[in-house]
Amino acid sequence: MPVETKKAMPEGDASLVDAMDLQAQLETALGRVLELENELADLRSRNSAPVSKTSASEPDVTPLNEADVTLRRLVQRIAMILQAEKIVIMFYDRESGDLVGIPPAFGLDDEHLKIFRVRATNGISGQVFRESEPVIFHDANTDPRTQKDPFALLHVLNGITVPLVIEKRDEENRVIERTVIGVLHAFNKRHGEDFNDEDVRLLERMARNVGSIIANLQLYREVVEEREELLQTFESLTAGLVLVSPEGRISQMNNSARKIFAVNAEITGKPFREVMRSDDLSAVFETGLRGEEPPGTEVVLSFGGSDRIYQVQAAPVRNEEGKDLGVVAILNDITEIKNIERMKSSFVAMASHELRTPLTAIKGFTSTLLMDDGFSPDERHEFLMIMDQECDRLRRLIDDLLNTARIEAGESLKPNYTLVGLRDLLDKVVMIQKQATSRHTIALSVTTDIPDVIGDQDKIDQILTNLLNNAIKYSPNGGDIIVHACVDGDDILMGVEDHGMGIPPDHLGKVFEKFHRVNNEDNRKIYGTGLGLYLVKHLVEGVHLGRIWVESEVGKGSTFWFRIPKHLDIDQAKKIND
Numbered sequence: 001m002p003v004e005t006k007k008a009m010p011e012g013d014a015s016l017v018d019a020m021d022l023q024a025q026l027e028t029a030l031g032r033v034l035e036l037e038n039e040l041a042d043l044r045s046r047n048s049a050p051v052s053k054t055s056a057s058e059p060d061v062t063p064l065n066e067a068d069v070t071l072r073r074l075v076q077r078i079a080m081i082l083q084a085e086k087i088v089i090m091f092y093d094r095e096s097g098d099l100v101g102i103p104p105a106f107g108l109d110d111e112h113l114k115i116f117r118v119r120a121t122n123g124i125s126g127q128v129f130r131e132s133e134p135v136i137f138h139d140a141n142t143d144p145r146t147q148k149d150p151f152a153l154l155h156v157l158n159g160i161t162v163p164l165v166i167e168k169r170d171e172e173n174r175v176i177e178r179t180v181i182g183v184l185h186a187f188n189k190r191h192g193e194d195f196n197d198e199d200v201r202l203l204e205r206m207a208r209n210v211g212s213i214i215a216n217l218q219l220y221r222e223v224v225e226e227r228e229e230l231l232q233t234f235e236s237l238t239a240g241l242v243l244v245s246p247e248g249r250i251s252q253m254n255n256s257a258r259k260i261f262a263v264n265a266e267i268t269g270k271p272f273r274e275v276m277r278s279d280d281l282s283a284v285f286e287t288g289l290r291g292e293e294p295p296g297t298e299v300v301l302s303f304g305g306s307d308r309i310y311q312v313q314a315a316p317v318r319n320e321e322g323k324d325l326g327v328v329a330i331l332n333d334i335t336e337i338k339n340i341e342r343m344k345s346s347f348v349a350m351a352s353h354e355l356r357t358p359l360t361a362i363k364g365f366t367s368t369l370l371m372d373d374g375f376s377p378d379e380r381h382e383f384l385m386i387m388d389q390e391c392d393r394l395r396r397l398i399d400d401l402l403n404t405a406r407i408e409a410g411e412s413l414k415p416n417y418t419l420v421g422l423r424d425l426l427d428k429v430v431m432i433q434k435q436a437t438s439r440h441t442i443a444l445s446v447t448t449d450i451p452d453v454i455g456d457q458d459k460i461d462q463i464l465t466n467l468l469n470n471a472i473k474y475s476p477n478g479g480d481i482i483v484h485a486c487v488d489g490d491d492i493l494m495g496v497e498d499h500g501m502g503i504p505p506d507h508l509g510k511v512f513e514k515f516h517r518v519n520n521e522d523n524r525k526i527y528g529t530g531l532g533l534y535l536v537k538h539l540v541e542g543v544h545l546g547r548i549w550v551e552s553e554v555g556k557g558s559t560f561w562f563r564i565p566k567h568l569d570i571d572q573a574k575k576i577n578d
Contacts, residue, residue, distance in 0.1 A: 067213060067216070067217050067220070068104070068217070070213065071104055071210070071213050071214070071217070072104040074206070074209070074210060074213070075087050075089070075104050075105070075106050075210075076106055078106075078186070078203070078206050078210075079106040079107065079186070081202065082160075082186050082189070082195070082199050082202065082203060083189055083190040083191070083193070084106075084107075084159075084186040084187060084188060084189060084190070085107050085187060085188035085189075085190060086105070086106060086107035086108055086154065086156070086185070086186070086187040086188060087105060087106035087107065087184070087185065087186055087187075088101055088105050088106075088108070088113070088116055088184075088185040088187070089101065089102050089103075089104075089105065089164070089182065089183075089184055089185075089210070089214065090102070090116055090118075090125055090182050090183045090184075090185070091164075091181060091182040091214065091218075092120060092129065092180075092181055092182050097119060097120055098117055098118065098119055098120060099116075099117070099118055099119075099120050099125050099126065099129060099182060099183060100116070100117050101113045101114065101115070101116025101117065102214075107187075108154060112153075112154060115150045115153050115154065116150060117150075118148060118149055118150070122148035122149070123145065123146065123147070123148035123149035124137065124143075124145045124146055124149055124161050125149055125161060125183050125185075126148070127145065128161045128162065128163050128183045129163060129180055129182065129183050132163045132165070132178075132180050133163070134160065134161065134162040134163070134200050134203070134204055135160070135161045135162075136159075136160050136161075136195055136196075136197075136199075136200055137158060137159055137161075138158050138194050138195075139157070139158065140152070140156045140157055140158060140159065141157075151187070154187070155188075156187045156188060157187075157188050158187070158188065158189060158194055158195060159185055159186055159187040159188065159195065160185070160186045160195050160199055160200055160203050161183050161184070161185050161186075162183065162184050162200065162203045162204045162207045163180045163182075163183055163184075163207065164180065164181050164182040164183055164184050164207050164210060164211035164214065165178055165179065165180055165181075165207065165208050165211050166178070166179045166180075166181055166211050166212060166215045167179075167208065181211055181214065181215055181218075182211070182214070184203065184206075184207045184210060184211075186199070186203055234254050235254050235255050236255075237254060237256060238256055238333075239256060239330050239331060239332045239333075240253075240254065240256040240257030240259075240260045240310075240330070240331035240332075241253070241254045241256070241257055241328065241329070241330055241331075242257050242272075242328070242329050242331070243317065243325070243326055243327070243328045244272045244285050244288075244289070244326045244327050244328075244329075245325070245326040246289065246324050246325070246326050248271055248272055248273075248285075248289060249269055249270060249271055249272065250267050250268055250269065250270050250271075250272055250275055251268065251325075251326055252268070253265075253267060253268070256331075257331065260301065260308075260310070260331060260333075261275055261276070261277075261301075263275060272285055277301075278299055278301055280297065280299040280300075281299050281301070281312065281329075284297060284299075284312055284314045284327075284329060285314065285327050285329065287314075288314050288315070288316055288326075288327030288329075289326070289327055291316070293315070293316075294314035294315065294327065294329075296311070296312065296313050296314075297311075297312050298310065298311055298312070298334070299312055307335075308333055308335045309333070309334050309335045309338050310331040310332060310333055310334065311331070311332045311334045312329055312330070312331055313329065313330045313332075314327055314328065314329040314330070315327070315328060355394070355397060358390035358391070358393045358394040358397075359390075359394065361386065361387070361390045362387050362390050362391065362394075365383045365384075365386060365387050366387065368383070369383060385435075389435065389436060392432075393436075396462070396465060396466075396469075399462065400466070400531050400532060400535055401531070403535055403538075403539075404514070404531050404534065404535055407535070407538055407542075413459070413538075413539075413542075413543060413577060414577075415456040415459060415543045415573070415574075415577055416456050416457075416458070417454055417455060417456055417568065417570050417573065417574075418454070418455075418456075418457060419452050419453075419454060420452060420453050420454070420455045420456075420457045420460060421452050422450050422451070422452060422453055422460075422485070422492065423446065423450050425457060425460060425461060425464075426444060426446060426450075426464070426483060426485060427444070428461075429461060429464045429465055429468065429483075430442050430443075430444055430468075430483055432465075433465070433468045433469070433472070436469075436472070437472050439477070439478030439479075440471075440472055440475060440478050440479060440480070440481050441479070441480045441481065442468070442481045442482075442483070443480065443481070443482050443483070444482075444483050444485075445482050445483065445484045445485070446483075446484070446485040446486070447485070447486040447487065449487055450485055450486070450487065450492070451487070451492075451566060453492055453564065453565075453566055453567075453568070454567065454568040454570060455543075455544055455564065455568060456543055456544070459539045459543055459544075460539075460544070460564075462535075462536075462539060463536050463539050463540060463562065464483070464494070464496070466532040466533070466535065466536050467496040467536060467560050468481065468483070468496055469532065470496075470532055470533065470560070471496050471497075471498035471500065471558075471560075472498075474498065474500045474501050474558070475498045475499060475500030475501070475557070476500070476501075477500075479498065479499040479500065479557075480498075480499055481496065481497065481498050481499075482496075482497040483495070483496055483497075484496075484497065484559075484561075487566070488563060490565060490566055490567070491546070491563040491564060491565055491566060492563065492564055492565075492566055493561065493562075493563045494561070494562055494563070494564075495559050495560060495561040495562070496559065496560050497557065497558075497559040498557045498558055498559075499556065499557040500557050500558065501554070501555070501557075502552045502553050502554040502555050502556055502557055502558055503550065503552040503554070503558055504554055508550060508552060511533050511550055512533050512534055512536075512537040512548070513534060514531065514534040533560075536548065536560075536562075540562045540564065542576060542577065543573065543577060544564040544565070544568060544573070545564070545565060545568060545569065545572065545573055545576070546562055546563050546564035546565065547562065547563055548560065548561065548562040549561055549562075
């Protein structure tokens with residue numbers, strides 16, 4: 001509008017013309033707001049299903065930027081119409097209970113905008129927010145209502161404060177709900193003039209439109225934040241999630257699922273049968289796409305040369321309006337669980353065999369002795385020695401089972417720390433094990449400087465016995481077994497060396513796991529509970545604060561090494577085991 005025309009018009013009429021011009025712009029902006037609301041509705045429907053990072057981040061940028069630019073222009077236009085030096089929007093923060101200055105502002109930068117933060121009960125800002133009535137003040141320095149607002153810091157002289165209102169209307173355009181979300185300030189009328197009632201009416205009219213835009217922007221941002229949180233949760237899940245569209249194409253796939261199928265984010269839009277490469281898994285999605293409830297199932301997927309077992313749960317996905325979005329499936333890797341189940345089943349069978357064997361021997365020799373009195377004293381002594389050895393074997397097995405149960409329950413093994421004559425203990429254990437085998441030669445390789453140590457004698461006995469039993473068991477063809485012991489710095493280093501089957505490299509890191517057994521053609525008939533080495537590791541590291549490891553070569557044998565301190569810190573050990 002030319003300046004000359006504006007000067008020729010009465011002040012009130014000029015303001016009305018500018019206001020009408022502004023109203024036209026606001027109506028255009030509100031049209032965009034309606035578009036935003038439609039986008040939000042669509043966003044909510046899509047937000048009810050899992051989304052991938054690729055498709056989730058792009059749609060938000062343009063609407064938000066456009067709305068921000070529109071709002072900034074409106075604020076500048078308001079300042080021009082009212083001839084105000086400064087325009088400040090304050091939004092109500094529900095969490096803090098404060099009215100907070102938010103961009104865009106006119107006439108001050110972001111640093112000064114931070115000054116505008118007051119309790120929703122204080123000053124003119126709080127009064128207008130609570131009462132939803134505009135306030136005009138002509139002298140900020142003397143008006144008592146301005147004392148709790150940060151007006152003085154920005155050299156505010158006079159101003160108008162009006163509520164930012166959102167109005168919900170019915171079909172007949174009647175207001176059925178009115179919500180105040182903040183306040184709108186106009187400060188310092190130019191040319192030293194005062195704001196008047198006409199300025200108040202204009203600012204109120206503008207505030208309703210500004211409030212509508214801000215509310216929708218806030219809603220849009222909340223939805224974006226919600227989507228981002230959903231995305232982070234979706235992507236961080238260890239389970240694989242796959243959404244297949246009603247047309248049978250990959251709609252979404254999280255990071256875990258992409259790793260399962262060895263694909264990237266560009267897989268979106270491809271037929272699911274090309275990606276799955278599994279008839280069983282494809283059948284799950286086909287069932288769901290036919291409108292039937294897919295049953296839970298287990299599938300084996302082979303990728304990268306290894307088989308993994310996945311538990312698959314699938315279900316149809318619909319939005320709030322009931323629109324079919326396809327079928328979502330959750331894939332949980334249960335390979336290790338299945339392995340543990342198999343190991344437990346094997347353990348039950350092995351434990352039953354291990355318990356039955358010594359009992360059968362004891363029962364057999366007892367019955368023989370009871371039925372026949374014709375045995376010589378030497379024969380009787382031999383029978384009784386075998387029965388005694390089988391009883392010891394049975395006791396060791398029961399001890400292993402009980403100690404393992406205590407470990408699993410988090411209970412103490414109640415170690416009894418005393419001074420242990422290590423050399424004597426080694427001699428005793430080796431002597432007993434020599435009696436248990438006729439196919440093996442068991443020898444001691446011990447340095448002369450082996451000292452007595454602080455430890456639990458029974459549990460060191462159990463460590464050595466279990467390792468020797470393991471060496472005998474996995475050297476079925478006989479051979480030499482050597483027990484090593486020497487001083488190594490502040491530790492006692494001990495080891496049990498055999499020349500048996502050896503351990504494959506891929507099993508070396510698992511031999512101390514509960515129920516773990518190396519299964520191959522050579523040791524298939526070798527029985528055991530799979531608890532011995534698991535228990536040994538705990539007795540070495542937990543009870544004696546030591547360390548255990550194994551060195552092995554397939555076909556040449558294994559050596560189980562362990563070290564325990566010469567001077568055990570009993571207080572620390574008791575603290576760990578109590």
